[in-house]
Amino acid sequence: MYNSLRNVVILFAGSIVLLGMLSFSAYQEVRESLEYARSVEYMHIIQHEAERLGATVKELENCHKGYVYKQEAEYLNLIFASKEQIIRLLTTLQQRVKDNDSQLARLEAFKRGFRRHIAILNSSIRYTRAENKVDELAVSKSQIQANQMLRDLSSFQNYQKQLLSVRGMQKDQTDNQMSRKMFLFALFTVLLLLVSFGLIFSELRKRITFQDELERKIEELKRSNSELEQFAYVASHDMQEPLRKIRAFSDMLLIRQRAVLNEDGKSTLQKIAKSSERLQNLINDLLAFSRLVNKNAQNVETVSLDTLLSEVLKDLSMLTIEKNAIIEYDHLPTISGVSFQLHQLFLNLISNALKFSKNGIAPHITIRYRLLLGSKIFNIQEVKPFLTYHEITISDNGIGFEQEYADKIFMIFQRLHAKSQFEGTGIGLAVCKRVVTNHNGYIKAESVPNHGATFTIYLPNNRNEE
Structure with a gap:
């Protein structure tokens, strides 16, 4: 019985350990999933900002062309706003990829191109203001420089997409490995719990059988004790009457026949009386003891x-x-x-x-x-x-x-x-x-x-x- 209980305890302990490992693995997977989600969200933010940066570069170039060809002051305001937007987005992107040297290098190339583009754009605007006509060469150079900036930015975006793809592959591999681990842990846990349940069920059946047998023995013992009590009480009472007669007849014989009895006869009758007295005391004690055992009294x-x-x-x-x-x-x-x-x-x-x-x-x-x-x-x-x-x-x-x-x-x-x-x-x-x-x-x-x-x-x- 004790070995069975020990085995049950060991199996339950093993189940608890495996459940703990399963819970820890699930926790790890959830944590990695959250980290991956944050990382992906971060990369999407970078991609979105890069797209906004590319759109702003295109808007800047269109405003430049709009001004030199139409000479409307409204385009100058738009050019200024686009320049400020590009500077803000570029600074934000540099901060976001500060731990990636290759991406910082791409943004630095974009920044140098942006400076050149601004220099060409300013020269073109001054020429248009002074000569009241379009500097076609400057416009062409500005478009070429804008396209180069967009290519540098596209290189930046492609690299981000590659990072996102690699991160996704790593996540898939991790998920697959974790799923296999969790499946194995869950399988072993279920097996241990089933074995534990089987042992507990077997132990319960043994205990129920033992309890039934114990109750049956107790009932038999109670019945036996009751019968013994009744026997002792009845036997003691039944012995009282012949014992009293033995004592009475021996006393009568000793008194009535004292003159004709020799010393040996008198001694024998005295021994009978003494033994009868001891037996009487024994019966009285037995009766007293039986009354103590009988709790109903x-x-x-x-x-x-x-x-x-x-x-x-x-x-x-x-x-x-x-x-x-x-x-x-x-x-x-x-x-x-x-x-x-x-x-x-x-x-x-x-x-x-x-x-x-x-x-x-x-x-x-x-x-x-x-x-x-x-x-x-x-x-x-x-x-x-x-x-x-x-x-x-x-x-x-x-x-x-x-x-x-x-x-x-x-x-x-x-x-x-x-x-x-x-x-x-x-x-x-x-x-x-x-x-x-x-x-x-x-x-x-x-x-x-x-x-x-x-x-x-x-x-x-x-x-x-x-």
Whole structure:
């Protein structure tokens, strides 16, 4: 599954890279197209100005002929305007092609011809004014010089057309290359996306199948748990009646036949009674545990842990006095929970602290409380760092245990000591674990042999829900 996800990520990354390259290529092509468009527009402007320059040269020559042949002053004004127009257009063209030496040379030749043409034109006009007739030789020279200027200008225009043609060919080649690149990039991108889609589809099918299988297993597990709960509860109840009869008949036999029983018989009946008592305790613990597992039996209410602790200490008062135990405790909070479960939690933990005490040393039990952020709780990965928790620690100075058994002790029927040393069914701490889990909390144990044990409970603060 992880390999498939990695392949999908790699393919998507490749697709993104190719799309990026495709986008960059498209950007480059658009930019080159814009540059080409600006260049072409610029060349067309130059061509248009060159055409205007040629037309103005022709107009100048026609005005010259009009004046010398008709001698009308209006033509002089037109000649002056045409001369100024030619100077402006020539200056503009020189500025536009300043980076092209060959075109500047052509314009320079046109400029020299224009000076000669103006000299001839001025001479012709002066002659006409002085002699009141036409200088045919000057008119002919002026026309020849105008034609030379037009040829120089035509050379300039032809070169511009060649530049435009070359630029167009380059643009076509670039467009073709770019089109092929973009086609290949697009093709590879589509192929990668199709493969990615295929992998994602395959992964989704696997996950759907896995989810369906998981849901089926969960339903089977729920059904199995329900059946086991019902079996444990019914079996425990069904065992109660014959067990009571065994205890009752053994007690009756021991009382009624005490005079005729020898010591061996009495000892046997006492063992039967003792074993029946242990079995009764085991059944009671199993019933209590089955009620914890059955969540339908849980009624959540507001519970004052101070009041609950007082009740637990009353229940254990005889054992506390018998052991000369000292129990210190802080003020405890009020929480939402199941009262009888929390009562069982404190009862089991404190009774264990009293039971697993050192010989000849009075038990000293401390119960401490504080409210803290989940980020301050370590070694429990499930804790949410931004929520607050009630931390309750129950410490004692008893016999303790090896830290390697800190998880094992919370499993049902797990014991670290022989029955002859300490009484019990091995269910007490399993019940504690179940109670804390039912309240969405956590419990951990820390201990050093002969240096006591500390049980720490973390219960979520009710205000987290506000």
